[in-house]
Amino acid sequence: MDLQNCPGNLGPQMNTDISGTGVRVSFYLQTLFLSCLSARSGDLNEITGALYTLLATNTAMAVTALILGLKPQPEISFHDAIVVFYLLYISWVTVFFTLPACARFPDGNVKMLHFFSIVQSYTVFAFALALLITAKTFGRFPECNSKAVVVLFRPFSALTSGRIVCWVMTVFVVLVYTGILVKDHMPPTPKLVHQWIQKRVTKQVPATNSEIPVLSPDVPLPQQEPPQPQQQQQQTRGTGGAVPGIAAAGRIQYHARRLVQPRLEYDLQIAWNLVIEIAVVLILWGLTVMNTELLIQENRFQHVDGSSWQFGQVLPMFLVILPMCNLYNAFRDFGLRPQPAVY
Incomplete structure (x- = not known):
């Protein structure tokens, strides 16, 4: 086995155009901004704009990784493909x-958005399955694939236990997503079939208009007896049957009562459900970014000669501008206050 391309414990050189710092930062920020925007924004156009940007980024990344990794002379390594797998998983x-x-x-029309999300999903699934099937020989420098590791809070081999975990996770996600998709797009049950199910299975058939009894106007309605007046019992105090609260001299005696002070409540105008949701997003996002960066550190990519900040890394950074501006506008309008209801 020729290991001259990954001597010692080092991995191959990183293809910075597909897994470099600029690409990773773009994915990290787009996912973070979109998650917070969906929780805060009250404008559908703001959310869909950021969604279209991320959908296009995901689809382009998956297609590019497939082409560069499966061509006769691959231009990315198996280590690069694992980084892409992590980035696509986050997004x-x-x-x-x-x-x-x-x-x-x-009132929003999101049919086109759902269509593009389906295309994006199955493109990502195709890349993941192709990577798992050809893991031992995928990409450039296949002799280095045995050194690749995946990280889930700790590193472990990518070709053994890591491959098994990814297989289970990918197949589960594909099946669940396909099942949800089929259920959402199935035609409604025909009326005759629905009635047959009610008769044969549930034994309950809803009453029709012909089965509802109709009272004749000549039939008198049953009269209800008027309620009997309740006997009021007066308790006398002392002699002479005096009414409580009235003294013998004719003066009214008022019972002393303690005035209850109203409890003052201060409304901070903070949507606590929004605060909790953003906190959960930040925690999960931070853990995912941490695992991705640990993945790069554990795979020990060789140093790239020359400047890595070229067009392939600078361009993705500009894709962050739209969701960042939309997120700024959303928090400028509402802050952390409860959002008004949308009708």
């Missing part, structure tokens, strides 16, 4: 949990 999960936020806008 796909963000898109999956952000799309339902568009449902709170009843």
Whole structure:
């Protein structure tokens, strides 16, 4: 086995155009901004704009990784593909949990957005399956693939236990996503089939208009007896049957009562559910970014000669501008205050 391309414990050189610092920062910030934007924004256009940007980024990344990794002379290594897998996993999960936020806008038309999300999802799934199937020979320098590791709070081999975990996770996600997709797009149950199920299975058939009894106007309605007046019992105090509270001299005696001071409540105008949601997003996002950066550190990529900040890394940074501006506008308008209801 020729290990001259990854001597010692070092991995191959990183392809910075697909897994460099600029690309990773772009993915990190887009996912963070989109997650916070979906929780805070009251404008559908702000959310869909950031979603379209991330969908295009994910699809382009998956297609590029497939082409560069499976061509006769690959231009990315297996180590690069693992980094891409992590980045696509972060962004796909963000898109999956952000799309339902568009449902709170009843007048919004998001059919095209759902279509592009389906295309993006199966493109990402195709890349993940291709990487898992050809893991031992994938990419440039396949002799270095045995040294690759994956990280989930700790490193472990990518070709043994890591491959098994990724297989289980990928197959589970693909099946669940496909099942949800089929369920959402299935035609409604025909009326005759629904009635047959009610008769044969549930044995409950809703009453029709012909089965509801109709009272004749000649039939008198049953009369209800008027309620009997309750006997009021007066308790006398002392002699003479005096009414309590009235003294013998005719003066009214008022019972001393303690005035209850109203409890003052201060409304801080803070949407605590929003604060909790953003806190959870920050924690999960931080853990995912930490594992991705640990992955790069544990794979020990060789140093790249020359400047790594070229067009392939500078361009993704500009994709962060749109979601960042939308997030700024959303918090400028509402802050952490409760958002008004959308009708």
